Amino acid sequence: MSAIPHQSGAECPSCGRFVGPLEKCPFCGANVRKRLPLKYLRLACLVLALAGIAILLYAVSGASTPTAKIGNVGATMNYAYVKIKGTVVRGPIYDVEQQSLRFYVADDTGEIQASAFREVTEALVAANRVPKVGDAITVEGTLRVRDDFTALNAASADKLQLTPPTFSDRALSEIDTHDEFAAVRVRGDVREIRTPYAGLTLVTLGDAERELDVAITGDTETLYGALPAPALGDVVEAQGIVTNFRDSPQLVLRHPDDFRKLEIENTAAMTTEIGALDAARVNQRVRVAGQVVKVSEFSQGVRVTIEDATGEIILLLWRDILAQIVNPADLKAGAQVEVVGKVAEYRGAMELVPDRGEDVQIIPLVAQAAATALPGSTVEPTSTPQPTRAPTPVPVVVEIGSLTENDVEKRVIVTGKIARASKFSQGMRYTLDDSTGTILLILWTNVLETVDARAQMLPGATVRVTGAVKVFDKQLEVIPDFGGEVELLAPAPVVIAPVRPIDSITTDDLDATIQVEGIVTELTPFSAGKYATVTDASGTIRVTVFDNVLDDIETQLNVGAAVTVEGKVNVFRGNLEIVASDVTFP
């Protein structure tokens, strides 16, 4: 091993002896001038370090936080500390256990999720400054950019400013989808109260002309207390922000106090005399009480003539409404009815059109007799339904179980529940079951396209079908000629699948029907549909969208689209996925 040479300056320039770090040679007394004293270097370094930080602090103390446009946030801005200005368009989503908040902010370039963690959340809640939908907001925080998701982590409660919206009085009928994010105050009577799933309460308000859903989320109730329990028929005033849900406007409450009962009479609930209903009342909602005079069937429902002492009006009941009525068999001449519906005019005749089955109350003849024992009430015989077409041969109502190959080529009317639905190259194939037997319902593509309720032709729905009996591959089929021969009597029971965070989905959920809400971050076509990668705040999952679901939504299903996916959990090649049965775009 060679000796390590001395560094320059370690030897005396005069006598040549080793002096190490000394600045004066101990042998000859010469000054070793070439060496830079280390202590000066140390001190210089110390001074530079302190001065550098001092200058940096001074420089940045005068700088303002840069404002970022949401649409400009990209991958290279990860970890940037920025200010975002916009409007709260969704939220708050409040996690009590984690003490965290999420809400969504939009400006004119895009939308971003903002999050507040424990300390910030606690400060906001304590100060009653939780951002609510409709608030104008300025918030500072750190951007977190992921391939499929971008968020802003709010830095502190002090760096979050809110300006609440100003509400304007509007009639329910004036609100449409173009009013999205408008702050409005409306009045109406409570028509319906429902909880589609835990965490959302919908109250349907109505006035003389239309209805509107008022929504309050579980998060809002957790933060501010429960919504005062309204009763059906209560007249209330609600103020909130208009949002669109499945192409319909709804009013989102920002606070339970924004929904209050008014101590005034429910004008829509007051019974109106039939004689007072004229063209001037078209589109108004009224309550009418009268006696059934005549019932006549047509292809899409029944027309019921009702009268009171002041006049006569047609009560128009579409098939779907009829299917919702508890006792439709009691709808016979002589029965008393009480109906809330919208006034319409058709070919010069006034009609009353209810929106729901429960808006039609039928007091049957028997009940009337028992209750009032009215003698000699003149009950007209039930009118014979007239077919809208004159089919040849005349179709006959049959039970499915009674059909045999001897019935081939006969035209029949069968009613049954869809047990199975599947697509084939020329259309759709359904299995109908009426508890006496099953039969295949074949809808060729050209027929399917003319079925009004084709989107609701799902397993569980009840349909009435008029068509010719055929046999194929030893199986009986009923094949309608046109869409009007397929009537949806009752839609499939609505089973609201729970909305789940993606990261909560595990193999324990296999075959369970769930919903996820998120953003489409990737789309890949395959032979029978598309794979959509859907991402929410918690994770990512692949959604398989087969053609039968895809056909109706293909133009909307794009990367970046916000979607609500309902479907069954499945495992494909070792990965969890959802096989979509429905994809909607909130």
Add this chain to the structure above:
Amino acid sequence: MHRMEYLYLVPYAIAGTLIASTLALAPALHVYNIAGIFILIALGAQNWIGGDALAMLLLGMIIGYAMLNTVSAIFLGAPDDSTIFIVLPGQKYLLMSRGYEAAVLTGIGALGGVAILMLLAPFAVTIFVTLRTILLPHLHWILAVITCYMLLAEWPKGGDHGATGLARLWDAWKGLGIGLLTFVLSGILGIVLMYKSPVPLEMSFQNLLPAFVGLFAVPWVLENILSGTEVPKQHISKTFDAPPGVVARGIFSGALGGLFAAFFPVVTGGIGGYLAGHATAQRDDRVFIISQGASKFLYYVGAFCLFFLPAARITKGGMAGMLATIYTPQGTGLFYTVVAMIAVCGVLSFGLLLGYSRLAVWLVERVNYRYISLATLGILFALVYFMTGWGGVAIMLIATPIGGLPILWGSRRLNCLGVILVPITLNLAGLGPTVAAGLGILR
């Protein structure tokens, strides 16, 4: 066909290994900086190679770098955060003409890291997802404890020189005091970068680049230029003084630190190695060098591997952080492809380590250390300017004297990690904005 669908990714991983292995020879050039350039290229030309292929290229790079950054640390004295503990024993070996042996010992440690990752892969989801769930609510205080330990575990040195008691007290405490000062100044720098970074908004993902270059790379390069160390002729030995027991002990202690650093947020390879070194109290230089090799490999590669964990997607480390902004890994198949590539590229990079160490031996004997250091300084300046503009250069210049303090005053360079430990610990504790406001950074 499905079982083979990931095969096309193999060339990308190997290419990444070759690129990073070669770049690792350039002293002080960190793989994250090069990866940042790759990310920019990928953003500029979306889908040019596809997300999976880009991920595999970066995986290969990080494997190559984790194995071969030892070479510049030992032969050129230019460590990054994860190799700062190798420098001292490495340089000791170098000055004893055994630099090649030191490089190979770290490589053996890294190979041990490969084996540990292979063994852990089948259980990784269960282990790390469970650990994350348990630890997540406690991060702030654990980080605070680690920071306190780092600071308190440095004892006063000296204290027996000086004419007066005060002089002896100063002698004993100056290193420790400067260490604390380094930590505080680095921490303030980190807070500034978190809230008011002079780096352009569009390049925020490289916020820490100029600080790290200034704190770690430039001071060492400057020291090399100023000191003009001359390296003795190196001996390339055919045998290594590393019996199985020494190797096993080294890999075990390195695995402790490396895995901790790979998983635990904010903790870097340097801190992990430091904690593991203390926890296992290894005194043997050979054990220490092997353990540091294993630790830094597990830190870099293990952290990146966690990004591919199915249904977990743990984003730890600079590489995963950058890649996550443009890519989401999917599927168990991809995860096991990553595991397989770690084995393939790990072995490949070990082979390259042997070759490049010989090249480094040849290089340091023929090329003046100062010229290499000057060239490195130029590269670092250009890199910082290209990635972060003049704002970044300013940060680098401010960070350089802070990074020089430990070198000139004889304190721990690990204290420079205050640049990430301080702001992140404060943030996790919910105190970040308050402290920033107190410093006048946030108004």
